[in-house]
Amino acid sequence: MSATQEHRSLLGRRTVVAAVGAAGAAAALTACGGGSDDAGGSGTVEQPGSGGEKQGGAVLAATADIPEGGGMVFAAQKVVVTQPKPGEFKAFSSTCTHQGCAVKDVSAGTITCPCHNSTFDAATGSPTGGPATQPLPAREITVEGDSIRLA
Numbered sequence: 001m002s003a004t005q006e007h008r009s010l011l012g013r014r015t016v017v018a019a020v021g022a023a024g025a026a027a028a029l030t031a032c033g034g035g036s037d038d039a040g041g042s043g044t045v046e047q048p049g050s051g052g053e054k055q056g057g058a059v060l061a062a063t064a065d066i067p068e069g070g071g072m073v074f075a076a077q078k079v080v081v082t083q084p085k086p087g088e089f090k091a092f093s094s095t096c097t098h099q100g101c102a103v104k105d106v107s108a109g110t111i112t113c114p115c116h117n118s119t120f121d122a123a124t125g126s127p128t129g130g131p132a133t134q135p136l137p138a139r140e141i142t143v144e145g146d147s148i149r150l151a
């Protein structure tokens with residue numbers, strides 16, 4: 001008699017374990033599906049496609065906004081636009097190549113990162129001082145009339 005009770009008890013326990021196992025597997029499958037969807041989505045983000053389809057990317061600024069010998073940092077786009085010579089506009093990533101802070105100030109032909117004072121040439125993005133040793137990567141812009149667009 002007691003053997004039968006033990007057998008039932010074991011059966012019950014097995015059933016519970018199996019149910020939990022199935023739920024766990026389902027949860028794992030769901031998690032995996034979500035993860036792979038995220039990876040696929042992030043890999044295809046190249047162009048925002050909001051407006052400006054005909055003429056490249058969105059308008060960043062007017063040429064008059066960028067001071068000669070200086071520049072402007074566009075935090076949302078993570079880009080810094082400079083005007084090293086009158087009428088000549090350059091753009092670089094605003095992410096410092098030292099430890100990833102956003103560069104902040106552009107003046108007298110120099111882009112400066114506030115975190116550890118790395119400096120970069122506003123015409124080329126090359127490091128000119130501080131701990132950064134790699135140049136700021138160039139970003140493509142187009143100037144049409146008095147509009148500067150991110151390509």
Ligand code: FES
Pocket residue numbers: 096097098099100101113114115116117118130131132
């Ligand atoms: S992160 Fe820019 S100087 Fe260190």
